[in-house]
Amino acid sequence: MLSGGADHSSSVYREKVTQAYLQAIHTIDDRVTPFLGKATTRVLVQGSARRLAETYPFLHFLEKMPYTDVSPSVVHEQLGGVVPAQLAAGLDALLQECFAGLKELTGNLIAPHLLEEVRRQLEQTP
Amino acid sequence: MQPQQKVTASAYRSLIGQNGDRLAALRQQMDFINTIGKRFVAAIDRFQVHRALLSTLQDLYHFSACSILLEEDPIELTFQLSIIPSHPLNQAFIAAMMESIARAAEVIDFPRVTADELALMAYLDAPDDLAWSDSATPSAVTGIGDFLNIPLTVENRIIGMLSLFDEREGVFDAELLQLTTMIADYAAVALENVRLRERERALWRDAEMERQRLVLIINSMAEGLLITNEEGAITSLNNSAQHLLFQARLPLEETSTPLRRLAAFNEAKWLTDLADIIDKALAGHIIMGHELVADASDEAVPLTLSISAAPLYDSRQSMQTRILGVVAVLNDITSHKQLEKLKDEFVSIVSHELRTPLTTIKGYTQHLIRRIERRLRGTSATLPANAVAELPESYDLRSLNIMQSQTDHLERLVNDLLDLSRVQWGELNLHYSSFYLADVLAESVRLAQISAEQHTIFLDIDTPDSKLVADKLRISQVVGNILDNAVKFSPQGKQVTVILKEQGKEFQVSISDRGIGVSPDFFDHIFERFYRVRNTASRQYSGIGMGLFIAKAIVEAHGGGIWLSSNPGTGSTFYFTLPKVPRTGMLPAV
Numbered sequence: 001m002l003s004g005g006a007d008h009s010s011s012v013y014r015e016k017v018t019q020a021y022l023q024a025i026h027t028i029d030d031r032v033t034p035f036l037g038k039a040t041t042r043v044l045v046q047g048s049a050r051r052l053a054e055t056y057p058f059l060h061f062l063e064k065m066p067y068t069d070v071s072p073s074v075v076h077e078q079l080g081g082v083v084p085a086q087l088a089a090g091l092d093a094l095l096q097e098c099f100a101g102l103k104e105l106t107g108n109l110i111a112p113h114l115l116e117e118v119r120r121q122l123e124q125t126p
Numbered sequence: 127m128q129p130q131q132k133v134t135a136s137a138y139r140s141l142i143g144q145n146g147d148r149l150a151a152l153r154q155q156m157d158f159i160n161t162i163g164k165r166f167v168a169a170i171d172r173f174q175v176h177r178a179l180l181s182t183l184q185d186l187y188h189f190s191a192c193s194i195l196l197e198e199d200p201i202e203l204t205f206q207l208s209i210i211p212s213h214p215l216n217q218a219f220i221a222a223m224m225e226s227i228a229r230a231a232e233v234i235d236f237p238r239v240t241a242d243e244l245a246l247m248a249y250l251d252a253p254d255d256l257a258w259s260d261s262a263t264p265s266a267v268t269g270i271g272d273f274l275n276i277p278l279t280v281e282n283r284i285i286g287m288l289s290l291f292d293e294r295e296g297v298f299d300a301e302l303l304q305l306t307t308m309i310a311d312y313a314a315v316a317l318e319n320v321r322l323r324e325r326e327r328a329l330w331r332d333a334e335m336e337r338q339r340l341v342l343i344i345n346s347m348a349e350g351l352l353i354t355n356e357e358g359a360i361t362s363l364n365n366s367a368q369h370l371l372f373q374a375r376l377p378l379e380e381t382s383t384p385l386r387r388l389a390a391f392n393e394a395k396w397l398t399d400l401a402d403i404i405d406k407a408l409a410g411h412i413i414m415g416h417e418l419v420a421d422a423s424d425e426a427v428p429l430t431l432s433i434s435a436a437p438l439y440d441s442r443q444s445m446q447t448r449i450l451g452v453v454a455v456l457n458d459i460t461s462h463k464q465l466e467k468l469k470d471e472f473v474s475i476v477s478h479e480l481r482t483p484l485t486t487i488k489g490y491t492q493h494l495i496r497r498i499e500r501r502l503r504g505t506s507a508t509l510p511a512n513a514v515a516e517l518p519e520s521y522d523l524r525s526l527n528i529m530q531s532q533t534d535h536l537e538r539l540v541n542d543l544l545d546l547s548r549v550q551w552g553e554l555n556l557h558y559s560s561f562y563l564a565d566v567l568a569e570s571v572r573l574a575q576i577s578a579e580q581h582t583i584f585l586d587i588d589t590p591d592s593k594l595v596a597d598k599l600r601i602s603q604v605v606g607n608i609l610d611n612a613v614k615f616s617p618q619g620k621q622v623t624v625i626l627k628e629q630g631k632e633f634q635v636s637i638s639d640r641g642i643g644v645s646p647d648f649f650d651h652i653f654e655r656f657y658r659v660r661n662t663a664s665r666q667y668s669g670i671g672m673g674l675f676i677a678k679a680i681v682e683a684h685g686g687g688i689w690l691s692s693n694p695g696t697g698s699t700f701y702f703t704l705p706k707v708p709r710t711g712m713l714p715a716v
C-alpha cells in the first residue's frame with residue numbers, strides 16, 4: 001500500500017514505514033472510536049495483531065501495549081532487527097486485518113470511506 | 127441609525143429562531159435519551175433488558191432480528207446467545223446470522239466459537255407484543271441484506287455483542303451508528319447490573335443454604351453449643367445447650383443480659399462457674415474440658431458437664447486481636463462419671479478383698495522369718511559363718527525375705543488403689559496432729575535408704591523449727607512416693623537430696639535426683655492418675671502411675687501445692703509446700 005521509491009535497506013526506511021502505518025492506525029482510531037468506543041477500537045487493532053502474530057511475530061509488541069503509546073524509541077527497540085520488507089508486509093497485513101474486522105462489525109458503514117482515507121494517507125508518505 | 131437598528135433586530139430574531147430550533151432539537155434528543163434510560167433502568171431481568179433494547183432500536187430502524195451475545199463466565203469461557211426476532215425467521219437466515227456473529231466475535235477477541243456452537247446455545251426470546259405483530263409465517267428471504275455487530279462495553283471492558291440483522295440492504299445508517307452504540311452501552315450496563323444482581327442473589331442463596339445446613343448440624347449435635355457476644359451474653363445456642371440450661375431455669379429470652387448477671391440471680395451455682403469460664407475465654411484463654419457439677423441433687427453421680435470454650439476473634443482484622451465473643455461446647459459426661467464410679471467401686475472392693483489374705487500372708491511370712499532366724503542363731507554358735515550360709519534354712523530365709531519384700535510392695539499397691547478411690551470421690555479424710563516435719567523426712571529418708579543401697583540420700587533441714595499441724599501418715603506417704611520415684615528413675619545410683627525450707631507461713635520440701643528426668647511436655651500430665659511417661663528412657667520402669675496422683679491429692683487436701691522442674695537426662699526436682707497450720711475451712715477430721 002505504501003508508495004515505492006525509497007531506500008528499502010536503510011533503517012530510515014524502516015522507521016518511515018513504521019511511522020506511516022502507525023499514523024494509519026491512529027487515523028483508524030480517530031475515526032472508529034467516536035462510533036464504536038475506545039475499548040472496541042483497541043480490541044480491533046490488538047486482536048488483529050494477535051491473529052497475525054504467528055505469521056509476523058514482531059507484531060506481538062502491539063498486543064502488550066496500547067498502540068497510542070508506541071514511540072520512536074519503542075519502534076527502534078522492538079522492530080530494530082526486522083527486515084524492512086518483512087516489516088512493511090506485516091504492517092500492511094495488520095491494516096488489512098483491521099479493515100476486515102471493521103467490516104465484520106459495521107458492514108459498509110465506515111470501512112470503505114476510511115480505507116480510502118488511509119490509502120491516500122499512505123500514498124502521500126514520501 | 128434607524129436602518130441599522132432594523133437590521134440588528136432582524137438578525138436578533140434570526141438568531142433567536144436558530145437557537146430556538148437548536149434548543150428544540152436538543153430537548154428532543156434529551157427526551158429520547160431520557161426515555162431510553164428509563165426503559166433500561168426499569169429492567170430487572172435480562173428479558174426485560176431485551177424488550178427495552180428491542181423497543182428502543184425499533185424507534186430507529188426496522189430490522190428482522192437482533193441478538194445479544196454475552197460472556198456468561200469469563201473464567202469458564204461460556205457464552206449466552208439470545209435471539210430476539212421482529213418477525214418469524216427462516217432457518218437459513220438464522221444460520222447466516224450465526225456465521226456473522228461468530229466472525230464478529232473473533233474480531234472483538236472473544237474466545238473462538240463456531241456458528242454451529244452458537245446455534246446450539248442460542249435462545250429464542252420472542253416478545254409476544256412486539257415480535258409477532260407483522261406476520262405469523264417466516265419470511266422467504268434466506269440471506270442477510272444488512273447487519274451491525276456492536277460490542278457491549280462496560281467500563282472499557284467488552285462483555286458481549288449486540289447484533290442487528292435485516293433482509294434488505296442499506297437499512298442501517300452511519301448517521302445513527304453513534305446513537306446505536308450509545309443504546310448498546312445502555313443495554314450493556316443494564317445487562318451487567320442484571321448479571322451482578324443474579325450473582326448476588328445466587329451468593330445469598332448459597333449463603334442461606336450453608337447457614338441452614340450449619341444450623342441443622344449444630345442442632346443435631348449431642349453436645350451443647352453456645353455462643354456469647356463480647357459482653358458474655360448468650361446470643362445463640364443449640365437444642366442440647368437449651369436443654370441443659372433449661373434445667374437451671376435460666377431465662378433464655380433475656381439474650382442481652384450477660385451470663386454473669388443472670389448467674390448472680392440464679393440458684394444453680396454452676397452457672398457462676400460457667401460464667402467464669404466464659405470470662406476467661408473472653409480474656410483470650412482457651413479452656414479445655416473443664417468439669418462442672420451441674421446438679422445439686424443427692425444423686426450418687428450428679429449431672430456433670432465437661433466445658434470447653436474459646437474466644438471468637440474478629441476475622442476482618444488481619445491480626446485477629448479483637449474478641450467478638452466466645453464459643454463454648456457443653457458435654458454431658460454424667461454417664462462417663464457413672465462408669466468411672468462403678469470402676470472405682472470395683473477397684474475399692476477388690477482392694478479390700480485383697481487386703482485380708484495379704485495381711486495373713488504377711489503375718490505368716492514374718493512368723494516364718496523370725497522362726498528360721500532363731501534357728502540359725504542357734505546353729506551359728508556351733509558352725510562357721512560360711513557353713514551357716516550354706517544351710518537349707520539360710521536359703522529358705524532368703525526366699526522368705528523376698529516374699530516379704532514383694533508382699534510389702536503388693537500392700538502399698540493395694541493401699542494406693544484404696545486411696546485412689548477415696549481421692550476420686552473426695553473421701554480422703556485427714557487426721558490432723560502436731561508433729562515435726564523434719565522428723566517425718568528423716569524417717570522417710572532412713573526407710574528409703576534401706577532399699578536403695580546404690581543411692582546416697584542426703585537430708586538438709588534448713589529451718590530451726592519444723593513444727594506442723596497435718597496428717598502425719600499422709601505426709602509420710604507423700605515423701606515416700608516421691609522418694610520411691612527418685613530412686614526408681616535414677617538407676618545408676620547417685621545422689622538424692624531432700625531439702626526442707628521455711629517460707630513464711632508454710633514449709634517447702636524439695637526432693638532432687640540425678641536420674642533420667644522428665645521432658646517439660648509431660649509436666650501438665652505427670653500428676654494425673656495412671657499417667658506414665660511414655661518414652662524410651664522410662665519404658666523399662668515398672669509402676670501404674672498412682673504415686674504422684676495421690677501425693678498431689680494429699681498435698682492439695684492440706685492446702686499446699688506440688689510441682690516439678692526437670693530436664694531429660696539431668697534429673698528432676700519435685701517440690702511441695704504445706705501450710706504450718708491448716709487454713710480456714712480445712713478443719714481437722716474428728
